[in-house]
Amino acid sequence: MTNQIPSLYHKKSWRSLFNRPETMTFTLLILALVGASLLSEYFLDVNYILRSFTLTAELSIAALVLTMVIISGEIDLSAAANIALSACIFAYVQASGAPMTLAILTGLFAGLVMGSLNAILVIVYQLPSIIVTIGTLIFYRGLAQVIAGDKSIRVPEWFIGVNTKMVLGVPFPVVIFTATAIILGLVLGTTIYGRQIYQVGTNNTAALHAGIKSNRIKFGLFVLLGVVSSACGIMAASRLGSVRYDLALGGELQMVLMAMLGGTYIFGGRGTILGTFLAAWLLVIVSTGMTVANLLPAIQLTVLGLLLIVAIIATNFIYSRARR
Amino acid sequence: MKPILKFLSGREAGIFVMIILFCTAVGIYKPHFISSNSLRIILLLVPLIMIGAMAQMLVLVARHVDLSMGSMLGFSAMVAGLMYRDMPEIWWPIGFLVAVGTGAVLGLFNGLLVTIFNLPSIIVTLGTLNLYRGLTFIISDARQINRANIPSELKAMSQTSPIFGIPWIILMSFAIALLTFYLVRYTQLGRQIYAIGSNPNAAPLRGINVTKVTLIVFIISGALSGLAGIMYASRWGFVNPSNTGMGFEFQVIAAVVIGGVSINGGVGTVLGTFLGVILLGCVAAALPLLGIPGTTQSAIYGSVILIALLIDRSVRQRATANTKRSRA
Helix, strand or coil: CCCHHHHHHHHHHHHHHHHCHHHHHHHHHHHHHHHHHHHCCCCCCHHHHHHHHHHHHHHHHHHHHHHHHHHCCCCCCCHHHHHHHHHHHHHHHHHCCCCHHHHHHHHHHHHHHHHHHHHHHHHHCCCCHHHHHHHHHHHHHHHHHHHHCCCCEECCHHHCCHHHCEECCEEHHHHHHHHHHHHHHHHHHHCHHHHHHHHHHHCHHHHHHCCCCHHHHHHHHHHHHHHHHHHHHHHHHHHHCEECCCCCCCHHHHHHHHHHHCCCCCCCCCCCHHHHHHHHHHHHHHHHHHHHCCCCHHHHHHHHHHHHHHHHHHHHHHHHHHHC | CHHHHHHHHCHHHHHHHHHHHHHHHHHHHCHHHCCHHHHHHHHHHCHHHHHHHHHHHHHHHCCCCCCCHHHHHHHHHHHHHHHHHHCCCCCCCHHHHHHHHHHHHHHHHHHHHHHHCCCCHHHHHHHHHHHHHHHHHHHHCCCCECHHHCCHHHHHCCCCCCCCCCCHHHHHHHHHHHHHHHHHHHCHHHHHHHHHHHCCCHHHHCCCCHHHHHHHHHHHHHHHHHHHHHHHHHHHCCECCCCCCCCHHHHHHHHHHHCCCCCCCCCCCHHHHHHHHHHHHHHHHHHHHCCCCHHHHHHHHHHHHHHHHHHHHHHHHHHHHHHHHHHC
């Protein structure tokens, strides 16, 4: 009897590995790597992949926080517009002669305000986050257009090039992304706060009865996403050297796509940071592979749209099988 | 008398008063805003949004949302435009059939994904928004359909008119609004859309085929987006893979939400949507006159959506408070 239980346990854990959506993401990642290296022999150059990753690092970092928001049962489509608006505010403030620290603080504060506005509308006024964040998406992007107009605002020469700074041979944005993933992964996976996020997302009413302050948790997540997005916006300003209102236009697709490909359940309660982490790399490999294969940006858009649909069908399928 | 009283106490009256107040305020500041010419400008701004808003209203009432409308508009317009370019001798009204048909197929695809896999429509249509836009580039080879390729009869539909000097496309959009009114008021299908939106669990118990109704709603949304697509070609005389229909869904959602259609499904009227579209048109027509640059337009749409959501919520709260009081 006693030696049966561990073996049973062992068998079950093997099976559950197949039921985990991260396994799907990981398999796809390997497949994409193999496929891309067949396309071009130069592809499997680690430095090339790392450099390509810096192009979407901002969206990937914000997508990590978005994953937590989705797990808690809400969604935020305004994060990409937030990146654009805080970058525009940051660039505008420093272009008007303010010191760099003040400009960065203003940018971060703008992110805090945007996150709080989302949170207030969703939690205090109890409006559905889907529609609210579509509204704020248009609003933030529109404000960015008001501030920057049709021109681009330049940032000073010495501030440009966060993506070329290396830490032990790895570009700085990749380091930030990995560090954020580790911290958030630990918070979500090992702390009480993290478990509470899952509980809130699985069943909000039950969580309330269990004494979890679900509103406070959701509020915190929206604000966190707001601040992180604005930090990403400032990073994007440093990478690009100038800021336009259409920065990260359509980025909400890629961010939701990363979360979905990583196996986050759209109805909340399931998902991991590891999944989104892997999915971010998968997307980089796929889009770099498409660029190497000389596909038009429009076709890449089509592929991303298709991937989103396939990813959400696959995760839903895996979860419905796991429940049985 | 009763319908008039009902109108005065309803949401629609509020929007109507807002339209009057807004136009009076702008009229005092810039007197030439109140003229038949600016009425014409307003009316020419709205036909596409009007048609889109009627479709989006049905989708929202059924407790879904369709974000892919702008891309469906662009794709259908492009298919029709390519047909005009490559087959110049074709009878021009065929373009309407082609665009509406193409849109219906795209809408069917959305609907199938939503119903078969039981996926949230917001994510599905966020995906197809990009998918259809990418396909538009692919089928057009990323090239624009120029003015010369659009039949002059089609372009004339935005200029000439059968009666009262009102151009064809405006009359068509009003006809669509009337048809939608008939659909939701007097047909079984229309009532079923409200039923599945108000309570998706109770609807199948009453013998409503939720899958079928949802599919039809998405097909209507696609077909009307296609109609808006061919009207875009008529109105602007070109079809561009990147511009045509870009951001259309946001204008439409703004108009519908202003019109008092509830985002929680089951609530919304054609009259409210109609007035919401007109209010949006008045704002859009007044902005350049007031010297406000076009770059602020998107910020204004966004804030209008948020304000409308807040108003909608306070109205709903008061309504539930009233029922509670009358029950007690």
